[in-house]
Amino acid sequence: MKLDIKFSLLVLFSILCLTTNAQYSNIALVKKHINYLANDKMKGRGTGSKEVFKAADYIEKYFKKLKLQPLGEKGFRQSFEAKVWKVKVADSIRKADNIIAFLDNDAPLTIVIGAHYDHLGTGQQGSSKDSLGVGKIHNGADDNASGVSGLLELARYYSTNNLKESYNFLFIAFGAEELGLVGSKYFTTHPTFALNKITAMLNMDMIGRLNPAQGVAVIGYGTSKKWPEIFNGIVPSIKFYTGHDGNGGSDQTSFYKKEIPVLFFHTGGHPDYHMPTDDPEKINYPGLTGIIDFEIMVINNMLKQTEKLDFQFTN
Template identity: 75%
Template sequence: MSTRKLMLCSVFAVSLLCIGSKVSIAQQIDTVLLKKHIYYLADDKMKGRGTGSKEVKNAAKYVEKHFKKYGLTPKGEKGYRQAFTAKVRRVVVKDSIRTADNVIGLIDNGAPLTIVIGAHYDHLGTGHQGSSKDSLGVGKIHNGADDNASGTAALLELARYYSSNNIKEEYNLLFIAFGAEELGLVGSKYFTENPTIPLDHITAMLNMDMIGRYNPAQGVAVIGYGTSKKWPEIFNGLTPSIKYYTGHDGNGGSDQTSFYKKDIPVLFFHTGGHPDYHMPTDDADKIDYTSLKGIADLEIMIIDRIMKQQHKLDFQFTN
């Protein structure tokens, strides 16, 4: 074989290898990207992403930039954004009324039903809006790596995964990064009162809040197992790389509650409390990135099984 032909064959082989690598990366959750997102969102420069701050607006821009990059259809009220106001109630502050945004993007498969995947991207800022567990925490940056940069990072990775898997799914997927969760689930409440798609088109809502501090002894909690009679069937035979256990209730201290109150089946993924919860010490170097990938992989298994259902999931109250 001539030198020229050998060179062409080598170039062709390298090209195929590169294409194969891109496909492989697209078809799995990437721990490098999870880490990149969390280190960005939980950096000191973000000053804790307090509602109404310049930094939380930068976090919203970061989410929006990635939704655009992944080709998600804008599904806010103005582009990807759904603006609202939130009030600080726990403490007395001058700027108690603050502006906030939900950031919303859709993978539109032209399907009759939609799965909502959500996580909140705000946190406590520098402790002035209340909720800090540090008695001397006012003025200190609360980076919120676990709460909830971890959920936001997984949200972005799931958006990337489903937008690049070259499959036209049987369901639409609506990705929502909620604002002002820490002020009382304000962003998710606002969305469910002002939905940008009909609520009766939503078959289920999956929420991720604090999924970065996995405890291998107990596993990740998946709460909301009682909100549909179909969940046991969907979960049957799952073999994820991480341990999980289920909780029955649909209510809880995060954004899935707003959807449960609208008669929508929910699941809430949560790795539990820890000494850094709502403390200035909730930092990116404490996240278990391997297990975070495992939790996102578990969600893919569940989402894929939901999309095999022929009908909208039934809803049932849990209390």
């Protein structure tokens, strides 16, 4: 009888470990995405460059591989124009695209998952923190190849897990974020999907430089009264802390202004932010996959909700 009790406790402990520290993400795929997007050959993915369109092609091809539905205005693409305004350049008006894919689960409500895929190029469009950085490639491994890798991993997980979830998913790779959240602003003012059917938006921007002692910031925790309930019981492999505000320097802000609850995952600033030194070898890959797994835990708890999340302004 004592042996049976010990065995039962061992089984229970194993189940708890699986539910709290489950590994969903694939570190090899995460590295592959970042090493492609943040390679010197991509020349920093500046808005309007041929390299940023190659990045868009890469994301679109991956969405197609996952057999997601195109939900842009022309296939997966939603095209718009963005203006370079921090510095004077001859080509201040540049073409850009959002890449939009839909996982249809025949559900009444949808979760949006987003990340921007553009960066600073070779410094000519402004925002470089390097006073001598014009002409140098800004690879943007953390900002935001890391977030795109998370976007693609979440798309892969939910489209291949052989489950028909209780919510649909809208995956959006935003263009021209570095020029002022232009892509997300364009989507929320020219939506290809009804905004009133979106229950929440989760954004990933700079999730690649986790400090294990500090943890990942989850900003937007105050945008719905339901977030504490959703986070209850989640025990990820990484530390996290919450921030109340819905506004912030990334694409979730555009959705918050449309009265949609948001969460923004972010590992904070570092000396390589907006510098030519933001390179793939500096990414904390175990930390990054831990964050992706954490997000899946959050989303899985969101899937238990039976009604649209309430919204509240945070200031």
